[in-house]
Amino acid sequence: MSIACLDVHYADPRTAAACVVLPSWQASKPEECVVRTIDNVMPYEPGAFYRRELPCIEEALNALSLVPEILVVDGYVWLGQGKKGLGAYLFDARGSLGAVIGIAKTRFIGAEPVGEVFRGRSRRPLFVSAVGMNLAEACAHVEEMHGKFRVPWAMSEVDRLARGHTLR
Amino acid sequence: MAGFINRLKYLLAKTEPAVSSPRNEDPLDYDQLVHLDAEDLAEQGILSAYQALLPRLKQFTDSPIEVTEEMDHDSGRYSVCFEGLRYAISSPDDPDDNSWIRATVAFFDIVNANLRNSSHKFYALYGSNDLGGIFLTEEEYVAARQAIKTRSDWPWMPVNLPPDYGYPE
16 A cells, blocks of 8 residues: 655745655655656635645656555645535545545634544644545544654655755 | 734734823734744754745845754654754653753744844744744834733743743743
8 A cells, every 4th residue: 555645835936746655654764755846836826725736736646656545635635514625626636546634733613524633742633634534544544654743754754855845 | 822812912902092001002013923833843843944934034144054953753853953053852861851942942043043143033922832933123122021011922032041941931
Protein backbone atom coordinates (compact mmCIF):
# COMPACT_ATOMS: atom_id res chain seq x y z
CA MET A 1 0.00 0.00 0.00
CA SER A 2 1.25 3.50 -0.84
CA ILE A 3 0.12 6.59 1.02
CA ALA A 4 0.86 9.98 -0.50
CA CYS A 5 0.97 13.00 1.81
CA LEU A 6 0.52 16.27 -0.07
CA ASP A 7 0.90 19.98 0.55
CA VAL A 8 1.07 23.19 -1.46
CA HIS A 9 2.85 26.37 -0.48
CA TYR A 10 2.10 29.70 -2.08
CA ALA A 11 4.75 32.41 -1.94
CA ASP A 12 4.91 35.25 -4.37
CA PRO A 13 6.19 34.71 -7.03
CA ARG A 14 6.54 30.96 -6.65
CA THR A 15 4.15 28.16 -5.74
CA ALA A 16 5.32 24.65 -4.94
CA ALA A 17 3.45 21.39 -4.48
CA ALA A 18 5.15 18.55 -2.62
CA CYS A 19 4.38 14.91 -2.10
CA VAL A 20 5.89 12.38 0.30
CA VAL A 21 4.94 8.75 -0.35
CA LEU A 22 4.93 6.30 2.57
CA PRO A 23 4.89 2.51 2.30
CA SER A 24 2.82 2.21 5.49
CA TRP A 25 1.13 4.43 8.05
CA GLN A 26 3.92 3.93 10.59
CA ALA A 27 6.75 4.48 8.08
CA SER A 28 9.55 6.82 9.15
CA LYS A 29 11.16 7.00 5.73
CA PRO A 30 9.58 8.00 2.45
CA GLU A 31 9.42 5.70 -0.56
CA GLU A 32 9.45 8.69 -2.87
CA CYS A 33 9.39 12.48 -2.62
CA VAL A 34 8.59 14.97 -5.34
CA VAL A 35 8.32 18.75 -5.42
CA ARG A 36 6.98 20.67 -8.37
CA THR A 37 7.02 24.38 -9.03
CA ILE A 38 3.68 25.50 -10.36
CA ASP A 39 3.23 28.28 -12.89
CA ASN A 40 -0.01 30.08 -13.54
CA VAL A 41 -1.66 29.35 -10.23
CA MET A 42 -5.33 30.28 -10.11
CA PRO A 43 -6.15 33.25 -7.91
CA TYR A 44 -7.61 32.54 -4.48
CA GLU A 45 -11.37 32.35 -4.65
CA PRO A 46 -13.19 32.61 -1.32
CA GLY A 47 -15.29 29.50 -0.76
CA ALA A 48 -13.60 27.64 -3.62
CA PHE A 49 -10.10 27.12 -2.29
CA TYR A 50 -9.94 23.75 -4.10
CA ARG A 51 -9.88 25.46 -7.51
CA ARG A 52 -6.44 26.85 -6.73
CA GLU A 53 -5.11 23.89 -4.74
CA LEU A 54 -6.32 20.96 -6.83
CA PRO A 55 -4.30 21.58 -10.04
CA CYS A 56 -1.15 22.02 -7.94
CA ILE A 57 -1.69 18.74 -6.10
CA GLU A 58 -2.42 16.95 -9.36
CA GLU A 59 0.83 18.20 -10.82
CA ALA A 60 2.79 16.69 -7.91
CA LEU A 61 0.83 13.43 -8.12
CA ASN A 62 1.45 13.15 -11.84
CA ALA A 63 5.19 13.44 -11.24
CA LEU A 64 5.28 10.34 -9.03
CA SER A 65 6.58 7.03 -10.32
CA LEU A 66 4.47 5.22 -7.72
CA VAL A 67 0.70 5.14 -7.85
CA PRO A 68 -0.59 5.84 -4.35
CA GLU A 69 -3.82 4.27 -3.18
CA ILE A 70 -4.45 6.71 -0.36
CA LEU A 71 -3.90 10.47 -0.35
CA VAL A 72 -3.51 12.61 2.76
CA VAL A 73 -4.06 16.35 2.40
CA ASP A 74 -3.62 19.30 4.72
CA GLY A 75 -7.24 20.39 5.08
CA TYR A 76 -10.75 19.03 5.07
CA VAL A 77 -12.57 16.42 3.01
CA TRP A 78 -16.03 17.63 4.00
CA LEU A 79 -17.05 21.14 5.03
CA GLY A 80 -20.45 20.27 6.49
CA GLN A 81 -24.00 19.91 5.16
CA GLY A 82 -22.66 17.72 2.38
CA LYS A 83 -20.42 20.48 1.02
CA LYS A 84 -17.20 19.16 -0.46
CA GLY A 85 -13.82 20.24 0.77
CA LEU A 86 -10.49 19.86 -1.02
CA GLY A 87 -10.27 16.14 -0.16
CA ALA A 88 -13.64 15.26 -1.66
CA TYR A 89 -12.86 17.17 -4.86
CA LEU A 90 -9.52 15.39 -5.08
CA PHE A 91 -11.20 12.01 -4.59
CA ASP A 92 -13.60 12.75 -7.45
CA ALA A 93 -10.83 14.06 -9.68
CA ARG A 94 -8.55 11.03 -9.27
CA GLY A 95 -11.25 8.42 -9.86
CA SER A 96 -9.43 5.22 -8.99
CA LEU A 97 -8.26 6.16 -5.50
CA GLY A 98 -8.91 4.07 -2.41
CA ALA A 99 -9.39 6.98 -0.05
CA VAL A 100 -8.53 10.60 0.71
CA ILE A 101 -7.92 11.69 4.28
CA GLY A 102 -7.83 15.31 5.38
CA ILE A 103 -5.77 16.41 8.36
CA ALA A 104 -6.45 19.95 9.51
CA LYS A 105 -4.65 21.79 12.30
CA THR A 106 -7.44 24.27 12.89
CA ARG A 107 -11.14 23.73 13.44
CA PHE A 108 -13.45 24.70 10.59
CA ILE A 109 -16.78 25.65 12.11
CA GLY A 110 -19.55 23.47 10.74
CA ALA A 111 -17.28 20.90 9.10
CA GLU A 112 -18.60 17.39 9.56
CA PRO A 113 -18.14 14.50 9.75
CA VAL A 114 -14.83 15.20 11.48
CA GLY A 115 -12.90 13.16 14.04
CA GLU A 116 -10.50 14.61 16.61
CA VAL A 117 -7.11 12.96 17.03
CA PHE A 118 -4.72 13.80 19.85
CA ARG A 119 -1.07 13.04 19.23
CA GLY A 120 2.10 13.45 21.27
CA ARG A 121 1.73 15.60 24.33
CA SER A 122 -0.48 18.13 22.64
CA ARG A 123 -3.81 19.08 24.16
CA ARG A 124 -5.01 20.38 20.81
CA PRO A 125 -6.53 17.86 18.42
CA LEU A 126 -6.00 17.39 14.73
CA PHE A 127 -9.26 17.44 12.77
CA VAL A 128 -9.56 14.39 10.55
CA SER A 129 -12.05 13.78 7.77
CA ALA A 130 -12.19 11.08 5.11
CA VAL A 131 -13.79 9.78 1.95
CA GLY A 132 -13.45 6.16 0.79
CA MET A 133 -12.61 5.10 4.33
CA ASN A 134 -14.51 4.87 7.57
CA LEU A 135 -13.81 7.96 9.72
CA ALA A 136 -12.82 5.94 12.79
CA GLU A 137 -10.32 3.98 10.71
CA ALA A 138 -8.91 7.19 9.24
CA CYS A 139 -8.49 8.64 12.74
CA ALA A 140 -6.73 5.48 13.91
CA HIS A 141 -4.30 5.73 10.98
CA VAL A 142 -3.54 9.39 11.68
CA GLU A 143 -2.88 8.49 15.29
CA GLU A 144 -0.42 5.76 14.31
CA MET A 145 1.51 7.89 11.81
CA HIS A 146 5.18 8.28 12.65
CA GLY A 147 6.41 11.16 14.79
CA LYS A 148 6.37 12.23 18.41
CA PHE A 149 4.55 15.46 17.81
CA ARG A 150 1.02 16.66 17.17
CA VAL A 151 1.58 16.91 13.43
CA PRO A 152 2.71 13.58 11.94
CA TRP A 153 6.26 13.58 10.65
CA ALA A 154 5.24 13.02 7.02
CA MET A 155 2.92 16.04 7.07
CA SER A 156 5.65 18.25 8.57
CA GLU A 157 8.09 16.94 6.01
CA VAL A 158 5.86 17.64 3.03
CA ASP A 159 5.17 21.15 4.37
CA ARG A 160 8.92 21.68 4.75
CA LEU A 161 9.59 20.45 1.22
CA ALA A 162 6.97 22.70 -0.39
CA ARG A 163 7.90 25.75 1.67
CA GLY A 164 11.62 25.27 1.13
CA HIS A 165 11.13 24.99 -2.62
CA THR A 166 9.38 28.35 -2.84
CA LEU A 167 12.41 30.05 -1.26
CA ARG A 168 14.96 28.79 -3.77
CA MET B 1 -8.57 33.21 22.32
CA ALA B 2 -6.73 35.96 24.19
CA GLY B 3 -5.87 37.56 20.87
CA PHE B 4 -9.48 37.49 19.79
CA ILE B 5 -10.69 38.99 23.07
CA ASN B 6 -8.10 41.72 22.85
CA ARG B 7 -9.05 42.48 19.30
CA LEU B 8 -12.68 42.67 20.39
CA LYS B 9 -11.76 44.98 23.26
CA TYR B 10 -9.83 47.13 20.82
CA LEU B 11 -12.74 47.38 18.38
CA LEU B 12 -15.18 48.14 21.18
CA ALA B 13 -12.87 50.80 22.57
CA LYS B 14 -12.77 52.45 19.15
CA THR B 15 -16.54 52.82 19.08
CA GLU B 16 -16.83 54.22 22.60
CA PRO B 17 -17.59 57.94 22.90
CA ALA B 18 -15.11 60.38 24.41
CA VAL B 19 -15.81 59.25 27.97
CA SER B 20 -12.86 56.90 27.93
CA SER B 21 -9.48 58.47 28.40
CA PRO B 22 -7.19 58.29 25.33
CA ARG B 23 -4.47 57.11 27.70
CA ASN B 24 -6.38 53.85 28.16
CA GLU B 25 -6.89 53.17 24.48
CA ASP B 26 -4.92 50.18 23.30
CA PRO B 27 -2.52 51.56 20.69
CA LEU B 28 -1.52 48.24 19.15
CA ASP B 29 -2.64 47.40 15.63
CA TYR B 30 -3.70 43.79 16.03
CA ASP B 31 -3.99 43.38 12.27
CA GLN B 32 -0.19 43.39 12.31
CA LEU B 33 0.01 40.56 14.84
CA VAL B 34 1.71 37.44 13.51
CA HIS B 35 0.28 34.29 15.07
CA LEU B 36 3.07 31.90 15.99
CA ASP B 37 2.00 29.31 18.59
CA ALA B 38 4.80 28.19 20.92
CA GLU B 39 3.76 24.56 20.58
CA ASP B 40 4.20 24.65 16.80
CA LEU B 41 7.59 26.34 17.20
CA ALA B 42 8.75 23.71 19.68
CA GLU B 43 7.57 20.82 17.53
CA GLN B 44 10.26 21.39 14.91
CA GLY B 45 8.52 24.45 13.49
CA ILE B 46 10.95 27.32 14.02
CA LEU B 47 12.41 27.39 10.52
CA SER B 48 8.95 27.13 8.93
CA ALA B 49 7.69 30.03 11.02
CA TYR B 50 10.84 32.03 10.20
CA GLN B 51 10.40 31.37 6.49
CA ALA B 52 6.78 32.43 6.70
CA LEU B 53 7.86 35.68 8.37
CA LEU B 54 10.58 36.46 5.80
CA PRO B 55 8.43 38.61 3.47
CA ARG B 56 7.66 40.94 6.40
CA LEU B 57 11.18 40.74 7.78
CA LYS B 58 12.56 41.86 4.44
CA GLN B 59 10.93 45.24 5.04
CA PHE B 60 13.57 45.72 7.74
CA THR B 61 16.63 43.92 6.36
CA ASP B 62 17.99 43.16 2.91
CA SER B 63 19.85 40.05 3.96
CA PRO B 64 18.01 37.89 6.50
CA ILE B 65 20.15 35.66 8.68
CA GLU B 66 20.42 32.03 7.66
CA VAL B 67 18.81 29.60 10.09
CA THR B 68 19.34 25.86 10.10
CA GLU B 69 17.70 23.09 12.07
CA GLU B 70 19.06 19.89 13.54
CA MET B 71 16.33 17.40 14.17
CA ASP B 72 15.76 13.76 14.81
CA HIS B 73 12.17 12.88 14.21
CA ASP B 74 12.55 9.49 15.90
CA SER B 75 13.68 10.85 19.25
CA GLY B 76 12.16 14.31 18.96
CA ARG B 77 15.55 15.97 19.53
CA TYR B 78 15.52 19.45 18.03
CA SER B 79 17.94 22.39 17.84
CA VAL B 80 18.18 25.53 15.76
CA CYS B 81 21.38 27.29 14.72
CA PHE B 82 22.13 30.79 13.50
CA GLU B 83 25.19 33.06 13.51
CA GLY B 84 27.28 30.33 15.15
CA LEU B 85 24.81 29.93 18.02
CA ARG B 86 22.98 26.71 18.72
CA TYR B 87 19.72 26.67 20.67
CA ALA B 88 18.66 23.27 22.02
CA ILE B 89 14.88 23.22 21.96
CA SER B 90 13.89 19.69 22.91
CA SER B 91 15.66 16.55 23.88
CA PRO B 92 14.42 13.13 24.99
CA ASP B 93 16.72 13.29 28.06
CA ASP B 94 15.27 16.61 29.21
CA PRO B 95 13.42 15.94 32.48
CA ASP B 96 11.51 19.24 32.55
CA ASP B 97 9.66 20.09 29.40
CA ASN B 98 10.42 23.72 28.74
CA SER B 99 10.56 23.28 25.00
CA TRP B 100 7.74 25.75 24.29
CA ILE B 101 9.45 28.63 26.08
CA ARG B 102 12.89 27.66 24.74
CA ALA B 103 11.45 27.72 21.22
CA THR B 104 9.84 31.09 21.92
CA VAL B 105 13.13 32.59 23.14
CA ALA B 106 15.04 31.14 20.18
CA PHE B 107 12.55 32.41 17.63
CA PHE B 108 12.52 35.97 18.95
CA ASP B 109 16.32 35.97 19.26
CA ILE B 110 16.58 34.92 15.62
CA VAL B 111 14.15 37.53 14.34
CA ASN B 112 15.65 40.29 16.48
CA ALA B 113 19.18 39.41 15.36
CA ASN B 114 17.94 40.57 11.95
CA LEU B 115 16.78 43.89 13.41
CA ARG B 116 20.01 45.12 15.02
CA ASN B 117 20.18 48.09 12.67
CA SER B 118 16.47 48.73 12.57
CA SER B 119 14.25 51.12 14.50
CA HIS B 120 11.92 48.18 15.17
CA LYS B 121 12.11 45.06 17.29
CA PHE B 122 9.92 42.00 17.17
CA TYR B 123 8.00 41.69 20.44
CA ALA B 124 5.89 38.83 21.74
CA LEU B 125 2.23 39.09 22.65
CA TYR B 126 0.60 36.50 24.91
CA GLY B 127 2.19 33.05 25.02
CA SER B 128 1.73 29.33 24.73
CA ASN B 129 -0.73 28.35 21.95
CA ASP B 130 -1.77 32.03 21.64
CA LEU B 131 1.78 33.30 21.16
CA GLY B 132 2.06 36.05 18.59
CA GLY B 133 4.66 38.56 17.50
CA ILE B 134 4.52 42.17 16.40
CA PHE B 135 7.07 44.64 15.02
CA LEU B 136 7.20 47.78 17.18
CA THR B 137 9.52 50.71 17.75
CA GLU B 138 10.78 51.23 21.28
CA GLU B 139 8.34 54.14 21.62
CA GLU B 140 5.38 52.02 20.50
CA TYR B 141 6.42 49.28 22.90
CA VAL B 142 6.59 51.68 25.85
CA ALA B 143 3.29 53.34 24.88
CA ALA B 144 1.54 49.97 24.67
CA ARG B 145 2.76 48.94 28.11
CA GLN B 146 1.55 52.24 29.53
CA ALA B 147 -1.86 52.06 27.90
CA ILE B 148 -2.76 48.39 28.26
CA LYS B 149 -4.12 47.69 31.72
CA THR B 150 -3.69 43.94 31.87
CA ARG B 151 -0.05 43.04 32.24
CA SER B 152 -0.46 39.68 30.54
CA ASP B 153 -1.65 41.56 27.42
CA TRP B 154 1.50 43.67 27.25
CA PRO B 155 4.03 43.17 24.49
CA TRP B 156 7.09 41.46 25.93
CA MET B 157 10.56 40.37 24.93
CA PRO B 158 11.28 36.66 25.50
CA VAL B 159 14.62 36.15 27.25
CA ASN B 160 16.36 33.07 28.53
CA LEU B 161 15.79 33.94 32.20
CA PRO B 162 13.64 31.54 34.21
CA PRO B 163 11.17 31.45 35.76
CA ASP B 164 9.12 33.94 33.72
CA TYR B 165 11.41 34.28 30.66
CA GLY B 166 10.34 37.92 30.28
CA TYR B 167 6.60 37.22 30.31
CA PRO B 168 4.84 40.09 32.14
CA GLU B 169 2.73 38.22 34.71
